[in-house]
Amino acid sequence: MDALLEAALAARKHAHAPFSGFQVGAALEDDSGRIHTGCNVENATYGLTICAERVAVFKAISEGARKFRRVAVAADTGALTPPCGACRQILWEFCGDIEVLLVNLEGRSESLRLKDLFPRPFDATFLS
Numbered sequence: 001m002d003a004l005l006e007a008a009l010a011a012r013k014h015a016h017a018p019f020s021g022f023q024v025g026a027a028l029e030d031d032s033g034r035i036h037t038g039c040n041v042e043n044a045t046y047g048l049t050i051c052a053e054r055v056a057v058f059k060a061i062s063e064g065a066r067k068f069r070r071v072a073v074a075a076d077t078g079a080l081t082p083p084c085g086a087c088r089q090i091l092w093e094f095c096g097d098i099e100v101l102l103v104n105l106e107g108r109s110e111s112l113r114l115k116d117l118f119p120r121p122f123d124a125t126f127l128s
């Protein structure tokens with residue numbers, strides 16, 4: 001299996017999801033090939049929960065990475081789990097039209113482009 005998919009599946013095991021029970025892992029590959037992982041981290045307020053994808057992006061940014069090639073998202077669902085709307089916005093801002101790989105625990109995977117998941121985005125080009 002692709003190392004990025006394996007990294008997302010491994011990161012999922014660290015999920016802190018006591019409220020939903022829905023565990024998600026993410027793995028983001030930067031332009032040097034380094035993989036930055038994340039899992040969802042839930043909060044008792046619910047609203048402060050952060051998704052696996054955003055954890056991976058923010059970890060990567062905080063470690064100096066700025067260009068990204070691919071992101072993988074792992075969850076235990078038959079219909080492969082895509083990034084939520086908030087994560088699509090964050091991924092677009094930091095990664096642009098990145099390849100998005102979805103994978104489940106059976107190892108079934110799919111490759112998508114972020115622009116197809118997130119058409120007509122609002123981004124910094126509107127602010128200039």
Ligand code: THU
Binds near residue numbers: 023051087
């Ligand atoms: N979640 C993610 O981490 N990523 C997704 O792509 C979908 C949703 C998390 C948020 C929350 O902890 C749980 O899954 C249920 O929504």
